[in-house]
Amino acid sequence: MTVPKTATVAEPEARDEPSRHGLRWWREAFYVLVLYLVYSTVRNQFGSAGGPTGQSNAIAYGHALDIISIERAMGLYFEQGLQEWYLDLPRSGLIAFWNVYYGTAHFIVTTGALVWLFRRDPRRYPRWRNALGCTTVLALVGFASFSLMPPRLLDAPQDAFGPPARSVTETADDRDGFVDTLARYETFWSFDSGALKDISNQYAAMPSLHVGWSLWSAFVLWPMVRRRWARALVVCYPAATMFGIIVTANHYWLDGVGGAITLAAGWFLGTRLERFWSARHRDHRHPAPGPGARAPATVAE
Numbered sequence: 292m293t294v295p296k297t298a299t300v301a302e303p304e305a306r307d308e309p310s311r312h313g314l315r316w317w318r319e320a321f322y323v324l325v326l327y328l329v330y331s332t333v334r335n336q337f338g339s340a341g342g343p344t345g346q347s348n349a350i351a352y353g354h355a356l357d358i359i360s361i362e363r364a365m366g367l368y369f370e371q372g373l374q375e376w377y378l379d380l381p382r383s384g385l386i387a388f389w390n391v392y393y394g395t396a397h398f399i400v401t402t403g404a405l406v407w408l409f410r411r412d413p414r415r416y417p418r419w420r421n422a423l424g425c426t427t428v429l430a431l432v433g434f435a436s437f438s439l440m441p442p443r444l445l446d447a448p449q450d451a452f453g454p455p456a457r458s459v460t461e462t463a464d465d466r467d468g469f470v471d472t473l474a475r476y477e478t479f480w481s482f483d484s485g486a487l488k489d490i491s492n493q494y495a496a497m498p499s500l501h502v503g504w505s506l507w508s509a510f511v512l513w514p515m516v517r518r519r520w521a522r523a524l525v526v527c528y529p530a531a532t533m534f535g536i537i538v539t540a541n542h543y544w545l546d547g548v549g550g551a552i553t554l555a556a557g558w559f560l561g562t563r564l565e566r567f568w569s570a571r572h573r574d575h576r577h578p579a580p581g582p583g584a585r586a587p588a589t590v591a592e
Contacts, residue, residue: 314413319420323405326424333431334492351440351494352454358439358497358543370442370537370544371468377538378470389535390478396535397501400528404508411515418565419511425564426507426557430500433549438494443471443540452493469540498549499542505532506554 362368377384405423408416440454446469447453505528512525536542 314409314416316409319409322420322424326427330427330431334434334495336435336492347438347494348440348449348452349455351438352445354437354497355440355442355445355454355543358545362543362545367544370540374442374470374538374540375468378472383476384538386472386476386538387478389539390473390476392531392535393501393539393541394478396532397504400508401504404511407515408511415511415514417568418562419507421561421564422554422558423504423507423561424557425560426503426554427500429553429557429560430498430503430550433498433553434492434495437497438492439496439546440494441496441541442469442543443473444493445469447471472539496542497546498553499536499546500550500553501532501536501542502529502547502550503554503557504550505529506551507557 359368362370378386401423405420408419440452444452445454449455509525509529513522516522516525533544533547536547537544
């Protein structure tokens, strides 16, 4: 006589959670709006928009000299020469294009990448959304702790956010030669416009979020594009951004490196946040059985 075997009949396995579980477009839009409002408010409380003009100018200018000294020590202080070469091209290299690029591309491309990621690949969305948010918040720490005068302001008067009166130890090479392309070449917007001049922190240069966001966009978009020309554009976008921030004299190349490092830190924190919330969500949906839970049912084969 054969003893019938028994098999444990487990509760039906939970189906894979929907890829958009917990994601609502209106909620995500609200998160982005709140983050941007906080970012804009905090960013503009420091540097040129906060504190006495002379004091903030001196601090930002001192940091600019530090950056220039580091680049010179590395033999890589080339921003001034690169801009001079480019502006000597026919029609000034169509520098107005880079002015517009600098002012718009990081918003348009980043927003487009975020929306497309939400719609096309929602499983990746929470991690990269968190990475973008953490990168932006970390950049605020840099703006607050290291106000930095960009190259375009090194030869500006003090009342236009330029450095204080020259000291006898400073050389003209530290400040002369850069062109504020937004001020000299006609563009539809400028840092010198009344409202923007009053509310925008002119010294929020380290790290460069233009570079940080462009790299974020490239990492987000790369798995979602298939055509070679599209992938080439994705790869070129961060490089073009680095070129644009230098040729318009809005950043030193070290600011771009700072943006890349900030993104790496933001991705690390964003990944940890995504794993933490995913674990909490699983625990909430599938709590551990209590002491009085029924044993699995058995049936004879």
